[in-house]
Amino acid sequence: MARRRVLFLTSPVGPLGSGEGGGVETNLMNLTPILARRGHTVAIAAPAGSVQPAPEVFVYQVGGNPPPYATTARRDAPVICQPDGVLERMWELAMRVQDQYDVIIGINYDWLAYYLTPFFKTPVGHIISIVSTIDAVDAIIRERFYEYPNHFAVNTCAQASTFPFIDPCRMMSLYGGVDLARYSLNLAPQDRICWVARISPEKGLEDAFAVAQRLRIPLDVCGKMQHPEYWEACVARYPDVDVTYHGFLNQDALHRVVRNAKALLMTPHWIEAFGNTCIEAMAGGTPVIAYNAGGPSELVQDGVSGFLVPPRDVDALVEAVRRVDRLDRRLVRKRAEKFSLERFADRYERFIEHVICGDPQALLEWELQASHPLD
Structure with a gap:
């Protein structure tokens, strides 16, 4: 060229x-x-x-x-x-x-x-x-x-x-x-889930809270705090959730959080055009559980690099998290290699x-x- x-x-x-x-x-x-x-x-x-x-x-x-x-x-x-x-x-x-x-x-x-x-x-x-x-x-x-x-x-x-x-x-x-050289595969994550996006209503954070409460599993949240009142409403609605808000992290710090989780949840209440967070998670071997709409529906191989579930179906999210340990995180990483x-x-x-x-x-x-x- x-x-x-x-x-x-x-x-x-x-x-x-x-x-x-x-x-x-x-x-x-x-x-x-x-x-x-x-x-x-x-x-x-x-x-x-x-x-x-x-x-x-x-x-x-x-x-x-x-x-x-x-x-x-x-x-x-x-x-x-x-x-x-x-x-x-x-x-x-x-x-x-x-x-x-x-x-x-x-x-x-x-x-x-x-x-x-x-x-x-x-x-x-x-x-x-x-x-x-x-x-x-x-x-x-x-x-x-x-x-x-x-x-x-x-x-x-x-x-x-x-x-x-x-x-x-x-x-x-x-x-x-993604720069694959900056992401390392983690085959031994902790028993926790993560969610990464701007803290804004259209991103559907409350669905991740609902999953964390149902499964009694810790939740890591990372992203720009655009709507503090929305965050406070989620915390108030699910007071028993063990949630850690990490803030807006640089690429390396974000990778350390996400690769340590058993799954990344993508729960937007609108249609995402792409989803960089999706391929960043897969680069570290973390499966992605996403609503089957928009960009993530083209990125996630259902049953291989994560699971696709019907939009706004919290029951399906919960069931997918229960099954996520069956996935081979090496194959998850392999999917990310398509997006170098x-x-x-x-x-x-x-x-x-x-x-x-x-x-x-x-x-x-x-x-x-x-x-x-x-x-």
């Missing part, structure tokens, strides 16, 4: 390193250093206060107010543009510096980002960061997707299927990746070339591989 000059625009909800940006933040922190080591010139426009993923990755620090969270918005939420918004200022910066780059890649779910696409001279690609959530945003995605079909990608086919106007077989799925950072970077490079060149043959190859995207 030719060496490219790439400008990424991250989620505007919080600085890189804060945990506010969730999977978008994690992916950029992992991906951009690899692209830089491969010879690409890589920069990120991010909210002020962001950390630098690596010395060779330049970060534009952009001030301004963050937008509301789309994950908790109503479907009929209006489009709101802020004169002092960080989202608006990030895309204004991209417009100013676009001549310095071969391609601009936005990883978000923001109306403004899609609207501005035809006004750039430099090609703009979009990685849709979450599932269909707001009607107005979906409408502009639909319009731009029909105009620039080679400029869009998603995390998983399950995510793409939430948009009625998108054929998942014609949409590039980029998945995610090198393979993740390969997929991103192909998408970048596709945005720049619009090669019809590349789209055909994506279509042919859609049913086996991780082979």
Whole structure:
């Protein structure tokens, strides 16, 4: 692949390193250093206060107010543009510096980002960061997707299927990746379960509490405390649960907690686009018990690297935890090897070339591989 000059625009909800940006933040922190080591010139426009993923990755620090969270918005939420918004200022910066780059890649779910696409001279690609959530945003995605079909990608086919106007077989799925060398297999975990996500109602933490109470098993919780009142409600509702809140941990500290658990529970009350936590857990040999919806449904091999259960079915979660010791944690780790950072970077490079060149043959190859995207 030719060496490219790439400008990424991250989620505007919080600085890189804060945990506010969730999977978008994690992916950029992992991906951009690899692209830089491969010879690409890589920069990120991010909210002020962001950390630098690596010395060779330049970060534009952009001030301004963050937008509301789309994950908790109503479907009929209006489009709101802020004169002092960080989202608006990030895309204004991209417009100013676009001549310095071969391609601009936005990883978000923001109306403004899609609207501005035809006004750039430099090609703009979009990685849709979450599932269909707001009607107005979906409408502009639909319009731009029909105009620039080679400029869009998603995390998983399950995510793409939430948009009625998108054929998942014609949409590039980029998945995610982990640095497998930083994760060690643990064949002797303790008798405890863990849960990792932002502490926010749509993540369904109360279901993990319910499982812990039913089985009288300790629960480890890790993640950004976005809604303290929600956390307090969970604790009050299940006062007998032996729960340890570890806070928002760096990658190594998080791995030490998760690899020590017999299972990771993924209990979202909405559809997850991907689920980096899932592959991070499997990299340490920890099976994942997840609701059979969204990204985790494509990542977990039911009965091999974990279990998939019906959404919001706590009884099924409890039964899966009871059976999880039967799984071979070496096979769990093997599943994670499908999601190495090198393979993740390969997929991103192909998408970048596709945005720049619009090669019809590349789209055909994506279509042919859609049913086996991780082979």
